[in-house]
Amino acid sequence: MAQKFIFAIAGSCLLFLTAGCEETVPLEAPLRTSAPLSASYNSDEAQCRAEARRIGQGHIGKTAAVGGTVGALGGATESKETALAGALIGAAIGAAAGDIEVKQAQRNYLIQCMQQRGHSVYE
Secondary structure (H helix, E strand, O other): OHHHHHHHHHHHHHHHHHHHOOOOOOOOOOOEEOOOOOOOHHHHHHHHHHHHHOOOOOHHHHHHHHHHHHHHHHHHOOOHHHHHHHHHHHHHHHHHHHHHHHHHHHHHHHHHHHHHOOOOEEO
């Protein structure tokens, strides 16, 4: 009974997490500009994309670990099997949340980097 409850809660959390997230644009997606491209646009874009890829390294793993720990602690009150199931579900939810956060942070960094270099880019 308790295991079904944990799976129902975890499934609900995952649905809320994915439904509540704004649409994340991949880092590799082209940038939109509101003015003609300058001569330095391509080299600036390559440098900004390379810098943006370094944003959030390790964040997904940390978020998954926190989610797994919380799930294990919640399930530990019931049984070992429930704790293991809670840890696995919590880690999966944490990794998904971390991945979404990292992708959005990378895209935001890319846009800001290009704007700071004088390019009229927007989301």
